[in-house]
Amino acid sequence: MTQQTTAMPGKFITFEGIDGAGKSTHIGFVVDFLAARGKTVVSSREPGGTRLGEKLRELLLHEKMHVETEALLMFASRREHLAQVIEPGIERGDWVLSDRFTDASFAYQSAAGGMDRDKIMALAQWVHAKRWPDLTLLFDVPVEVARQRLDAERTLDKFEQEKADFFSRCRNEYLRLAGEHPGRIVVIDSTKSIDETRAAIAAALERLL
Numbered sequence: 001m002t003q004q005t006t007a008m009p010g011k012f013i014t015f016e017g018i019d020g021a022g023k024s025t026h027i028g029f030v031v032d033f034l035a036a037r038g039k040t041v042v043s044s045r046e047p048g049g050t051r052l053g054e055k056l057r058e059l060l061l062h063e064k065m066h067v068e069t070e071a072l073l074m075f076a077s078r079r080e081h082l083a084q085v086i087e088p089g090i091e092r093g094d095w096v097l098s099d100r101f102t103d104a105s106f107a108y109q110s111a112a113g114g115m116d117r118d119k120i121m122a123l124a125q126w127v128h129a130k131r132w133p134d135l136t137l138l139f140d141v142p143v144e145v146a147r148q149r150l151d152a153e154r155t156l157d158k159f160e161q162e163k164a165d166f167f168s169r170c171r172n173e174y175l176r177l178a179g180e181h182p183g184r185i186v187v188i189d190s191t192k193s194i195d196e197t198r199a200a201i202a203a204a205l206e207r208l209l
């Protein structure tokens with residue numbers, strides 16, 4: 001008789017925050033933390049994460065467009081990412097990490113960009129009705145701190161060139177989402193030192209292990 005083994009489904013963890021909050025700095029730490037605990041980790045990002053998604057990312061980060069076009073392209077990238085990376089990874093039992101997901105569409109296209117929230121929700125229901133992250137780490141810093149971190153280090157893309165007011169609306173929306181989904185979204189105070197931030201991340205991850 002053939003014995004059938006069903007792999008335990010993996011987990012889906014997303015990283016959010018305004019540009020310059022520090023989320024990318026900590027993804028490597030999370031990969032190492034989980035790998036040390038025997039997890040197979042897949043690390044990816046949005047927009048992007050697939051060949052098509054990376055092409056869309058190039059357009060999204062550098063071309064001016066109507067905010068609804070922007071949202072549709074974000075969700076086109078997301079659809080491909082779910083089909084090629086997120087769902088197969090979780091099914092294999094891997095821990096899939098994504099640098100941003102749908103919370104970013106609520107923060108950037110809706111709260112900051114002015115798009116109707118219900119339209120983002122309709123796209124989310126269409127593209128991934130049943131799939132939401134098991135854990136979202138929200139890296140929170142005041143807008144001025146994020147700005148200083150960005151200015152210190154690179155050529156700014158289309159979103160990063162937005163004014164402080166745009167990022168205040170994003171930040172407020174992220175915090176509002178955290179209040180709405182306290183079981184999923186953990187707010188990490190990203191003004192702290194990198195070591196202190198790592199300790200907070202480790203505590204949040206322990207809840208899933």
Ligand SMILES: Nc1ncnc2c1ncn2[C@@H]1O[C@H](COP(=O)(O)OP(=O)(O)OP(=O)(O)O)[C@@H](O)[C@H]1O
Nearest residue numbers: 018019020021022023024025149153190192193194
């Ligand atoms: N806790 C911290 N203290 C001081 N500097 C930090 C801290 N965390 C990150 N930084 C620095 O801030 C800068 C921006 O960090 P990072 O690229 O991780 O931000 P991000 O949120 O991923 O931004 P983006 O979304 O635009 O990619 C980097 O130079 C990083 O070294």
Ligand SMILES: Cc1cn([C@H]2C[C@H](O)[C@@H](COP(=O)(O)O)O2)c(=O)[nH]c1=O
Nearest residue numbers: 019046047074100101104105108109159
């Ligand atoms: C998924 C997603 C992303 N964005 C924006 C947010 C950032 O400014 C860029 C991605 O850059 P990062 O350095 O990789 O964080 O894209 C968005 O506006 N809406 C989204 O859904």
